[in-house]
Amino acid sequence: MKSCIIYHSYSGVTRGIAEKINAACGGDLIEVKPKDNYSTLSAYSVGCIRARKEACDPISPDTIDVSLYDLIIIGTPVWAWKATPAINGAIVALKGCEGKNAVIFATCGSSAKDTLPIMKSALEKKGVRVSGEIVLNKSEISGNEKINDLITMVRAAADRV
Numbered sequence: 001m002k003s004c005i006i007y008h009s010y011s012g013v014t015r016g017i018a019e020k021i022n023a024a025c026g027g028d029l030i031e032v033k034p035k036d037n038y039s040t041l042s043a044y045s046v047g048c049i050r051a052r053k054e055a056c057d058p059i060s061p062d063t064i065d066v067s068l069y070d071l072i073i074i075g076t077p078v079w080a081w082k083a084t085p086a087i088n089g090a091i092v093a094l095k096g097c098e099g100k101n102a103v104i105f106a107t108c109g110s111s112a113k114d115t116l117p118i119m120k121s122a123l124e125k126k127g128v129r130v131s132g133e134i135v136l137n138k139s140e141i142s143g144n145e146k147i148n149d150l151i152t153m154v155r156a157a158a159d160r161v
């Protein structure tokens with residue numbers, strides 16, 4: 001069973017969760033970055049408007065070939081109650097993902113609203129089956145319980161493939 005953990009992280013929180021999944025369950029870490037970096041000002045102005053519109057940023061890497069993986073884990077920070085434009089770009093950039101299983105997660109300050117349902121629907125349109133989803137808010141990120149729930153979810157998904 002081979003898995004990858006695809007994530008975007010503006011300030012390091014989502015990267016930290018991705019690294020905890022990697023430490024507990026293995027999996028290749030694939031960090032996605034927007035080709036045009038956001039400043040603090042442009043993240044809240046341009047980035048949030050793009051997130052609200054569910055726009056896709058041009059990202060590095062240009063394509064993410066997941067054909068060799070059995071399980072895909074995707075993590076996003078929440079911007080303006082939605083996934084970041086970089087993660088929207090990552091979903092578009094997925095290649096070889098049809099029929100694959102996925103677990104998705106989001107980190108946020110307080111509320112993710114429709115972030116994960118929208119991500120799930122975008123993935124399902126590409127033929128990906130999302131078997132687990134979890135949101136971690138600021139207090140849950142500093143504790144262990146929700147992170148352990150996420151790790152349990154990843155292990156269960158890995159056992160099923």
Ligand SMILES: Cc1cc2nc3c(=O)[nH]c(=O)nc-3n(C[C@H](O)[C@H](O)[C@H](O)COP(=O)(O)O)c2cc1C
Nearest residue numbers: 009010011012013014077078080081107109110111
């Ligand atoms: C531009 C921007 C917009 C944000 N919008 C939201 C939001 O709508 N809801 C929320 O709960 N947190 C929001 N946050 C907080 C982040 O989602 C949260 O701190 C997240 O864990 C950061 O992950 P990262 O360090 O991997 O970038 C926002 C942060 C930024 C920088």
